[in-house]
Amino acid sequence: MGERTPCVYILASRRNGTLYIGVTSDLPARIWQHKHDLVAGFTQRHRVHVLVWYEPHPTMESAIRREKALKEWKRAWKLRLIESANPQWRDLYPEIA
Template identity: 45%
Template sequence: MEEKKFYVYILSNKYNNVLYVGITNDLKRRIYEHKNKFIDGFTKKYNVNKLVYYEIYNDPINAITREKQLKDFRREKKVRLITEFNPNWEDLYQKIL
């Protein structure tokens, strides 16, 4: 039996001036939903659909804790985290497919 994974992710828009932190148990599906604007709300309104950062967890409690931590980060700290992980702020969606 395959172990369940949980993902904490950060999306941006094409200008990299909007950031969104989310959590999911299926990163491919969730990013697809954001890209195709299936989900009403912040990401649809501000066209935030570029995957720039993600972390993988085996435990949902740890993933939820990390999501809350990232949401509390100041923008500068999120930018630093993304830049260390993804220096060119590329859309990582194709790499996770």
């Protein structure tokens, strides 16, 4: 994946733990920032640092639309989305770094 690919991503504190949905144009850099607590706010306060799902998009506009849609989803739907692609809830960061 190119470094400047728009992506929607989900971070988790642990399996079935607290979830965070975000969007970025530079996934490796953004996840590194989350993991090192350089992003003040929710992920820092709740220790949400494990990349469990991401989805590349052709444009930032489509990524933002998808992020907003996912944030409206029921929690059970988000868990199914994660588990369909990552049933072990592995940290995917090493694959993109």
